[in-house]
Amino acid sequence: MKLTGAQALIKSLEMEGVEVMFGLPGGCILPVYDPIIDSPIRHILVRHEQGAGHMAEGYAHVTGKPGVAMVTSGPAATNIVTPLCDAYMDSVPMVVITGQVNTFAIGSDAFQECDTTGITQAVTKHNWLVTDAADIPLVVREAFHIANSGRPGPVLIDLPKDVANQLMEWQWPTDADVDADLPGYKPTTKGNGRMIREAARMIAAAERPVIYAGGGILKARAAEALRELAELTGIPVVTTLMARGAFPDSHPLALGMPGMHGNYTAVTSMQKADLLIALGSRFDDRVTGKVDAFAPGAKIVHVDIDPAELGKVRRPDVPIVGDCRSVIEEITQALRQLAATAPEDAGSASAPDRGPWMAQIREWQTRFPLHYEMAEDDRFLKPQFVIETLRENTPEDVILASGVGQHQMWASQHFRFEHPYTWVNSGGLGTMGFAVPAAIGAKVGRPDRMVWAVDGDGCFQMTAQELVTASAERIPVKIAILNNAYLGMVRQWQELFYEERYSEVYLSPDLPDYVKWAEAMGCVGLRVEHAEEVQPAIEKANSIDDRPVVIDFRTDSREKVYPMVPAGGSNDDIILGPSQGEGGR
Amino acid sequence: MSPTSPGRHTTARHHILSVLVENKAGVLARVSGLFSRRGYNIYSLAVAPTDDERFSRITIVVDVGGTTLEQITKQLFKLINVVKINELDPAQSTEMELALATVKADAGSRGEIIEMVNVFGGHVVDVSHDALTVSLADAPARVDDFEELMRAYGIVELQRTGRVALPKLDRQAPRLRSVTGKVG
Numbered sequence: 001m002k003l004t005g006a007q008a009l010i011k012s013l014e015m016e017g018v019e020v021m022f023g024l025p026g027g028c029i030l031p032v033y034d035p036i037i038d039s040p041i042r043h044i045l046v047r048h049e050q051g052a053g054h055m056a057e058g059y060a061h062v063t064g065k066p067g068v069a070m071v072t073s074g075p076a077a078t079n080i081v082t083p084l085c086d087a088y089m090d091s092v093p094m095v096v097i098t099g100q101v102n103t104f105a106i107g108s109d110a111f112q113e114c115d116t117t118g119i120t121q122a123v124t125k126h127n128w129l130v131t132d133a134a135d136i137p138l139v140v141r142e143a144f145h146i147a148n149s150g151r152p153g154p155v156l157i158d159l160p161k162d163v164a165n166q167l168m169e170w171q172w173p174t175d176a177d178v179d180a181d182l183p184g185y186k187p188t189t190k191g192n193g194r195m196i197r198e199a200a201r202m203i204a205a206a207e208r209p210v211i212y213a214g215g216g217i218l219k220a221r222a223a224e225a226l227r228e229l230a231e232l233t234g235i236p237v238v239t240t241l242m243a244r245g246a247f248p249d250s251h252p253l254a255l256g257m258p259g260m261h262g263n264y265t266a267v268t269s270m271q272k273a274d275l276l277i278a279l280g281s282r283f284d285d286r287v288t289g290k291v292d293a294f295a296p297g298a299k300i301v302h303v304d305i306d307p308a309e310l311g312k313v314r315r316p317d318v319p320i321v322g323d324c325r326s327v328i329e330e331i332t333q334a335l336r337q338l339a340a341t342a343p344e345d346a347g348s349a350s351a352p353d354r355g356p357w358m359a360q361i362r363e364w365q366t367r368f369p370l371h372y373e374m375a376e377d378d379r380f381l382k383p384q385f386v387i388e389t390l391r392e393n394t395p396e397d398v399i400l401a402s403g404v405g406q407h408q409m410w411a412s413q414h415f416r417f418e419h420p421y422t423w424v425n426s427g428g429l430g431t432m433g434f435a436v437p438a439a440i441g442a443k444v445g446r447p448d449r450m451v452w453a454v455d456g457d458g459c460f461q462m463t464a465q466e467l468v469t470a471s472a473e474r475i476p477v478k479i480a481i482l483n484n485a486y487l488g489m490v491r492q493w494q495e496l497f498y499e500e501r502y503s504e505v506y507l508s509p510d511l512p513d514y515v516k517w518a519e520a521m522g523c524v525g526l527r528v529e530h531a532e533e534v535q536p537a538i539e540k541a542n543s544i545d546d547r548p549v550v551i552d553f554r555t556d557s558r559e560k561v562y563p564m565v566p567a568g569g570s571n572d573d574i575i576l577g578p579s580q581g582e583g584g585r
Numbered sequence: 586m587s588p589t590s591p592g593r594h595t596t597a598r599h600h601i602l603s604v605l606v607e608n609k610a611g612v613l614a615r616v617s618g619l620f621s622r623r624g625y626n627i628y629s630l631a632v633a634p635t636d637d638e639r640f641s642r643i644t645i646v647v648d649v650g651g652t653t654l655e656q657i658t659k660q661l662f663k664l665i666n667v668v669k670i671n672e673l674d675p676a677q678s679t680e681m682e683l684a685l686a687t688v689k690a691d692a693g694s695r696g697e698i699i700e701m702v703n704v705f706g707g708h709v710v711d712v713s714h715d716a717l718t719v720s721l722a723d724a725p726a727r728v729d730d731f732e733e734l735m736r737a738y739g740i741v742e743l744q745r746t747g748r749v750a751l752p753k754l755d756r757q758a759p760r761l762r763s764v765t766g767k768v769g
């Protein structure tokens with residue numbers, strides 16, 4: 001069967017099980033947009049290519065399937081670089097297809113030519129410039145395979161226009177074809193048996209262990225395995241910003257989020273631990289603070305699918321390369337065997353008494369809970385109160401997306417995450433503007449779920465136009481803008497570390513008028529200024545299911561995110577609130 | 586890469602990475618791009634196809650400590666087109682490098698230069714009235730010495746290739762090895 005390259009591309013996507021793609025056409029990708037008309041794949045027309053990329057990410061976050069975005073060459077390709085980098089930092093599987101100028105024009109500075117594979121080399125797991133239409137099916141298969149195996153990540157296929165028009169003989173490659181063409185790609189998934197037993201021995205012997213669960217748990221679909229390990233051993237679990245939802249917040253062993261804005265118990269338990277069991281986490285600087293002062297007394301068991309993460313920041317005592325789920329299951333198994341083979345030992349003599357450790361943790365939890373002060377009068381709406389009210393008035397399996405800034409930290413701190421894949425956020429890159437398109441992508445992936453986004457007023461202005469997409473495509477997401485009239489997170493740093501010299505952070509609460517803007521984009525727009533209006537507004541939004549809803553919550557500009565470990569500082573120097581330490585002003 | 590720093594081929598920290606890559610467009614850019622974006626310095630780099638046309642071998646010399654070397658190797662291996670990486674211990678490998686030098690050579694010094702080239706086992710590859718172009722392919726330290734001696738005559742232009750390397754052959758007799766194998 002003869003097909004054009006463009007037809008072969010769409011057919012290959014169908015063969016890969018793609019149901020939806022996000023994109024926007026243009027000159028070089030024109031040939032590929034024609035067969036889309038006849039394809040069962042749903043195409044969602046975005047208003048800006050960055051939106052397509054973040055939608056694909058949101059889709060991937062909640063479904064575990066690679067998100068697909070397709071855009072044209074040049075400016076469209078550069079517009080999608082930010083989502084690629086975002087996905088690369090957060091290990092999100094994504095396949096991006098870009099148009100390219102004709103092969104014979106490449107290198108001539110042709111109209112809308114840019115070196116897309118060159119530009120995206122540093123922000124993709126791999127990329128391809130296809131020069132022969134016959135290669136398309138194999139490249140597509142490899143793209144999906146690479147995006148979604150090993151450490152997941154974004155890949156990009158750059159397709160010149162003449163290759164899209166070229167006739168080829170259709171043939172779908174086999175697994176063997178893929179393997180033969182990727183001699184250098186063999187991710188290790190099975191953990192080393194000796195290391196696993198060593199890890200089990202260390203875990204069994206630890207007096208003050210903490211499980212340090214990262215986003216890798218979610219990528220490996222290892223939430224169940226994690227829970228089994230924690231419950232078998234009684235070891236408490238911290239969940240990083242990328243791992244919120246990987247372990248239920250209501251679980252007695254859940255300690256919540258560690259790091260720069262983590263709660264006291266999560267941060268301090270890691271500092272005082274004698275063993276950190278790092279599972280799919282990468283010792284990010286936002287978690288460790290000053291590395292030399294991080295968890296100084298802890299031995300490290302580090303499990304990760306990416307060998308380069310082991311020893312990158314902190315040298316592990318037991319490094320295990322492998323898929324988190326299978327390794328955790330094997331560690332659990334090894335622990336059961338340990339207990340069975342040496343019941344006396346394990347039960348009494350050598351098994352450490354973790355009572356004091358758990359008592360210490362409970363004491364910290366009681367003494368230093370997350371807290372904020374309600375406003376002295378009704379003029380100021382507290383952002384944390386909005387998050388809590390949202391938490392109390394949404395179903396347990398609601399999906400929450402967020403932007404980047406103070407509102408993101410409050411959302412992660414004050415919401416509760418009971419299920420995996422309910423928290424969609426930009427961790428590694430910290431991309432303002434992520435929330436709206438990511439929420440849309442998430443809703444497309446899980447239409448059965450309620451999807452809310454908590455966004456900042458600054459972030460919202462970066463990608464709000466995608467609500468036009470959402471209205472047009474009838475994707476009923478709900479956006480809660482925590483409108484503090486500032487680039488709040490930057491304001492917070494200027495307040496604390498630059499003597500309240502506010503430089504270029506004021507945005508105004510009224511400009512733009514978010515309600516009118518929402519309405520102009522086909523959404524329902526609501527405004528909330530007082531605490532008692534919060535719940536009714538949320539309930540009203542929940543009742544609307546035929547279009548997006550935007551709520552402009554006018555929140556207190558002065559509110560800061562606490563606790564806080566100042567950048568570059570030791571986690572021991574955690575500041576709990578405005579009344580304590582240097583931050584007290 | 587400072588061409589004037591002396592003894593630059595003999596630092597204690599130098600490591601040789603022999604990287605087998607797929608022979609595809611853009612692979613060298615991926616490798617060199619990775620070095621620059623992760624902040625590693627390449628000391629020298631040589632690349633050529635292998636006997637198997639599907640693959641090329643890139644020989645990279647880096648001057649880093651052990652932890653960084655481990656990161657470099659692991660990050661390199663994440664590149665899809667990288668098939669295999671061998672770290673060659675300088676003490677356990679044969680390294681070779683080629684230098685081409687155009688040296689000032691008037692009637693008075695020409696004979697001496699040619700003699701020197703012969704002593705090193707090099708070649709005179711081009712001749713003019715007032716200059717010679719000479720070549721030497723040898724161990725990098727010998728090439729260093731050669732370069733230094735040529736400098737005395739006045740180097741007009743110098744080009745070195747960067748080194749290539751292979752592991753040293755095992756000199757233990759096979760029988761002996763099997764015996765120690767049993768004992769161990």
Ligand SMILES: Cc1ncc(C[n+]2csc(CCOP(=O)(O)OP(=O)(O)O)c2C)c(N)n1
Nearest residue numbers: 405406407432456457458459486487488489
């Ligand atoms: C694209 C981008 N530009 C700049 C920043 C730096 N930055 C981090 S948080 C922040 C402020 C965000 O403001 P807003 O969306 O209003 O959220 P708030 O902190 O007020 O809750 C800025 C500018 C960023 N993370 N991303």
Ligand SMILES: [Mg+2]
Nearest residue numbers: 456457486488
């Ligand atoms: Mg703000």
